Amino acid sequence: MRQHRWQSTRQHAGPVNRRSGPPAYGADEHSHPTGRASRTLVSDHAACLWIPLFPLRCEEWRRPELVGLPAALLAPTDTRRAWLVSPVARRMGVQPGMTVSQAIGLCPPLTLIEPDPVHYDETFTQFLLALERVSPVIEPAELGRVFVGVDGLERLYGTPEQQIQVIAHAISGKGAEGNDAVLRLGWARGKFLSWIAAARAKPGAPLVIHAEHSAAFLARQPVAALPVGSDTHRRLQQLGLTTLADVARLPEPALVSQFGGEGRRAWRLAKGLEVEQVTGRGRPEPIVAGLDFPMPAADRLMLAHAVDRLVERALSHPRRTGWRVQTARLRARLEHGISWTTDVTLKDPSADRKRIAGPLKTRLELAPPTGAVERLAVEFVAFAPGTGELQLFARDADSAARAGRRHALHAAAREIKTRFQHSRLFHVVEVQPWSRIPERRYALIDFEP
């Protein structure tokens, strides 16, 4: 893999902000909760690959008869509402967020599709794996949108136009028949500019913005292109600012005084002064979740239950975010100092508990440990790139509320831990709920956010 070669030979390669050359490296301290920094790859120049309405496109690739029909994908958490709407349906008046009855009323031939988030995520992962063969610097932004770091690729593939062709070729046929018709590609310096270029590009006609044209290109863009909050967008429009040129003409202090840090960022982006690098990541180190049994356990059901819990805990590790598990290992320490282990390599890398725990439990059933288990551990040893956790559902209001509650709970737990030096909060977990011995049924485990 090219990524490994970079890591081993170019670990301390040159300055981060150079214009071209091989990808540079920086320490990503946030990605490693233990404080041991993993290496990251960065690139100034970026190719942005965007497939609008990606989940809907996945359905069309899977069911070609849907192409050209008015179709709507239902919301993952509220199947009474449309979530994504095909262009044909949109032309007939159907809007995202409408109830099914409203949508059918406006467009009787509308085809409604139940969402299949796991399939969309898997398809996107195939894209990412294919792009890794082109460049070691890959940064998924959301389902269907990914930045590819292209610094240094000119020596391998030639001009930006040729690089774009290589990228498009790499993903052709990756579970996406005819994706040229929907694929948009933009090439420019920095993620912001490349994203705008991709958004302005027509399907099958990539847009390359060279440095000498970037200022003029930026100036023509509407303020809606700025990645700022909706309130800021509204106020910018109320102030009569319609293009980035209007924003760039203002003095920086004026925007800062009105919008604070967001205003400064908007001004710098509009002026082309802010170049956000594409940041790739080295694959995470193995993640281990272990469990000591109060009494050695031989019961298969109990062990299977423990595997479920351990996989869940390992999946929630922050280092796993943005990665899917390719290889998982189950290790057991048995009575009398014996050990037992088994590995499972998933054909389709997954971040789904059932898909990871299932094969492990099958192995446990087919070739169980030869004695009672004192300690059981699940280890994720190999990863494949994936999207950020639950991105697909982030647009849903309920999910946002749940995430907010989780965030508040975690903040409270951290505060308690800071005050008392160690966690005073516990989860109640089932250990052997069927046991005839009451103290074996449930246990407490430290709650660590």
Added chain:
Amino acid sequence: MVPHSRAAVRVDRLRALNVPTPVAVTVDDDGLPVEVRPSTGTVTGDDTPVATRRPAGPPPSSGRITEVLEVWRIDDEWWRVPITRRYVDVVLDGGAHVVLFEDLQTGEWFVQQP
């Protein structure tokens, strides 16, 4: 008192819930409990001590037993360290509902929540 080990608290260490607490139990001629008291080295039918370990804190329940609801016995884990217990589900004076058990290996009595 055992000094603190200074060892870090293990995140993955389970703590058992509903751990049995030693108590002193007075039993009648049929071996059924009639009174539960803190384990201070008391009791049985004729004031013979049956529980010798002092509990870490006050027992969760104590008092005279007004009703014996159920009696059962378990024999488990005979292949390792045998567990042999006689459970008695009782209601205490005042209405508290607790489960007592006698460890038939040692003769000690314990109280647990049902």
